[in-house]
Amino acid sequence: MQVSSLQFKRKVTANLANVQLQGALGKIESRFVQARAEAISHLDDFPATREHATRIRDTVLEDLAGWLERFEAEAIRRGAVVHWAQDAAEANRIVADIARQHRVKKAVKSKSMVSEECALNEALEAAGIEVVETDLGEYILQLAHEPPSHIVAPVLHKTKDEVSDLFAQKHQLPRKEGIAELCGEANAILRPHFISADMGISGGNFLIAETGSVLIVTNEGNGRLTTTLPRIHVAITGIEKVVPTLEDASTLLRLLPRSATGQDITNYVSLLTGVKAADEADGPEHFHIVLLDNGRSQLLGGEFQPMLRCIRCGACMNHCPVYQSVGGHAYGWVYPGPMGSILTPLYAGLAKTVPLPNASTLCGACAEVCPVQIPLPELLRALRRKQVEAQLRPRIERRALQAWAWLALRPVWYAWFTRAANLALRIVGGRTGRIGWLPGWCKRREFVTPQGATFRTLYRRSARR
Amino acid sequence: MSAREVILARIHTALGPQPSAPMVHACGPQPAPYADAALRFITCATRLASTVTRVTDRTEVPQAVAHYLNVMDLGKVAVCWPELLDLEWIASGLSVTARDVEPEDSVGITGAFCAIAETGTLMLCSGRNTPAALSLLPQTHIALLDAGRIVTTMEDAWALLRAERGELPRAVNFVSGPSRTADIEQTVTLGAHGPARVHIVLVG
Numbered sequence: 001m002q003v004s005s006l007q008f009k010r011k012v013t014a015n016l017a018n019v020q021l022q023g024a025l026g027k028i029e030s031r032f033v034q035a036r037a038e039a040i041s042h043l044d045d046f047p048a049t050r051e052h053a054t055r056i057r058d059t060v061l062e063d064l065a066g067w068l069e070r071f072e073a074e075a076i077r078r079g080a081v082v083h084w085a086q087d088a089a090e091a092n093r094i095v096a097d098i099a100r101q102h103r104v105k106k107a108v109k110s111k112s113m114v115s116e117e118c119a120l121n122e123a124l125e126a127a128g129i130e131v132v133e134t135d136l137g138e139y140i141l142q143l144a145h146e147p148p149s150h151i152v153a154p155v156l157h158k159t160k161d162e163v164s165d166l167f168a169q170k171h172q173l174p175r176k177e178g179i180a181e182l183c184g185e186a187n188a189i190l191r192p193h194f195i196s197a198d199m200g201i202s203g204g205n206f207l208i209a210e211t212g213s214v215l216i217v218t219n220e221g222n223g224r225l226t227t228t229l230p231r232i233h234v235a236i237t238g239i240e241k242v243v244p245t246l247e248d249a250s251t252l253l254r255l256l257p258r259s260a261t262g263q264d265i266t267n268y269v270s271l272l273t274g275v276k277a278a279d280e281a282d283g284p285e286h287f288h289i290v291l292l293d294n295g296r297s298q299l300l301g302g303e304f305q306p307m308l309r310c311i312r313c314g315a316c317m318n319h320c321p322v323y324q325s326v327g328g329h330a331y332g333w334v335y336p337g338p339m340g341s342i343l344t345p346l347y348a349g350l351a352k353t354v355p356l357p358n359a360s361t362l363c364g365a366c367a368e369v370c371p372v373q374i375p376l377p378e379l380l381r382a383l384r385r386k387q388v389e390a391q392l393r394p395r396i397e398r399r400a401l402q403a404w405a406w407l408a409l410r411p412v413w414y415a416w417f418t419r420a421a422n423l424a425l426r427i428v429g430g431r432t433g434r435i436g437w438l439p440g441w442c443k444r445r446e447f448v449t450p451q452g453a454t455f456r457t458l459y460r461r462s463a464r465r
Numbered sequence: 466m467s468a469r470e471v472i473l474a475r476i477h478t479a480l481g482p483q484p485s486a487p488m489v490h491a492c493g494p495q496p497a498p499y500a501d502a503a504l505r506f507i508t509c510a511t512r513l514a515s516t517v518t519r520v521t522d523r524t525e526v527p528q529a530v531a532h533y534l535n536v537m538d539l540g541k542v543a544v545c546w547p548e549l550l551d552l553e554w555i556a557s558g559l560s561v562t563a564r565d566v567e568p569e570d571s572v573g574i575t576g577a578f579c580a581i582a583e584t585g586t587l588m589l590c591s592g593r594n595t596p597a598a599l600s601l602l603p604q605t606h607i608a609l610l611d612a613g614r615i616v617t618t619m620e621d622a623w624a625l626l627r628a629e630r631g632e633l634p635r636a637v638n639f640v641s642g643p644s645r646t647a648d649i650e651q652t653v654t655l656g657a658h659g660p661a662r663v664h665i666v667l668v669g
Binding site for chain 1: 467468469471472473475476477478479480481483484485486488489490491492493494496509513565568583584586591592593596597598601602618619620623633634635636637638639640641642643644645646647648649650651652654656657658659660
């Protein structure tokens, strides 16, 4: 997917004024924030579980190559084919080649953020393969030609009425009003595709090194159908998703659904290992696993390594006051919110993503809820520092900070300047003590002018007593 | 150099030489075993919109299933796993066959490898005699569960699987109720692509 993060400010202005979007975003508090708090309270010891989960992820990252090799060896032993892709283009090529090799005409897809990262659908369609998204949210996006706005709830930004309109237009069926009716209509339309598809494409929430398995969590059943009915299954995910053992996966599964949707467990957890046996009725005959790098290995061994712990729960964006106000599309890429504001600059480059690390009040709500304790605000600040080092900040900002630094190193000049500014502002503020005419600043804020002397003056006076 | 070699080389360069970490089957924090695991399972499963009937003996299962299908007006025809063919289906007025499931089948009857009390979850293992699609394609999924096969946590389930089977089957599916989606306005709707109804017959 193309990165359009430089449009952030313009999109924010539009999104804040978008009444329908604001209504949709208003649901985050009850549906995600409160639901998560309730589900987390069901755990006997959330801090200890979180600590254990963090250690699991760090163990993997400290020897990522070793764990990936172990996963690969087991997966191959059980009959899967393991592919490695350095970048998105290579991943798309690999999947298209698999499809061509097996004469695939149609592929059904269950949700995969990595496939969005790669723009896999477009690549397959260019190769003449029909791709049908089966996750309801992703299916709606496919009809609407829109990108996801949240990593767990892709159509968080749409209202029911917008979906009704979309279905009526695209399905050429009478307009449905109720949510249950809309879901039923989508189910009826998608079901034949599961049955007739040659290939199923899924993501992978975790890769289990111990058993060479791909683990996916779903609620709809589309993930199970996609990976059971078609004769070929392709799973694509990032290299950082490997975990050592089944027990480790179980610890992470206590945190992932609770942090994401407030569920104690997702309706389906599917552990897929190898291909179907000769005498088995269902399952794929071919199982291909694509391991994607696309910038992940670059983060190892440096200050951003903790970002690779991410298990894609979405809790950070659900609790972010900025995300709650502007929604996901403003961020301009696949991953929004705090985790997206860190990953997008790291994967797409600082220059293309200048607004993102600054789209934060550093309130720390994200770090409080992250199940694997990623220090998100610290990483955002680190990116801001990198922006300064790369001279990406606006010239006026740099000049202003340089001017202040000059003054701050010269106490006598500093004292004189602040006393003069203090006096000038008091005069301009007049009896009301307020300035209300500054362009931009005063549109939503009050400018209160200083009352009395500067701190340095007061301090000197009290020191004399 | 292949992509594999490039990626592994990048990782080695970034991290430096790493000792191979041992594969440790350590469990994270877990709930303690429940005083009444069956009760805990029933409570959680019911909360997730499954329905549960309890019978004392396996021979009572066909009657329980017939009763459920009758009350829910779901007909008298079903497909089942081969291991369930020995039950007295005909005597209960049901036509139950063990064959590959078709998309038109509306009721699928399976067993379960075990169940997890912590979350009210069924664990199903795929296999020649336990096909995965039978619990997935039909709109109604009926699962027979032996009360003695309810374990506390998913970790216990893995231990049981290792002890009894050794290798993982092609697919392990944990099922925690009817399929659902909340994609539209974050409002949960039951009945998506998987079964719209899950009925558990708990034996013992």
